[in-house]
Amino acid sequence: MEARLIRGDRGIFDVAVDGTIIYSKHATGRFPEPEEVLSALRERR
Numbered sequence: 001m002e003a004r005l006i007r008g009d010r011g012i013f014d015v016a017v018d019g020t021i022i023y024s025k026h027a028t029g030r031f032p033e034p035e036e037v038l039s040a041l042r043e044r045r
Contacts, residue, residue: 017044 008014013025015037022040023032 015040017041020044 011025013031014021015023015032017040022044023037025031
């Protein structure tokens with residue numbers, strides 16, 4: 001699995017896997033806890 005950062009603007013922080021957003025700061029109103037993104041990635045495997 002490869003990760004890459006795509007710089008954005010306006011405070012956007014989304015994590016996507018194969019084009020599907022698995023975490024969105026815009027939707028939740030907050031940054032994720034460290035384990036949240038890892039758990040979402042594990043579920044996708």
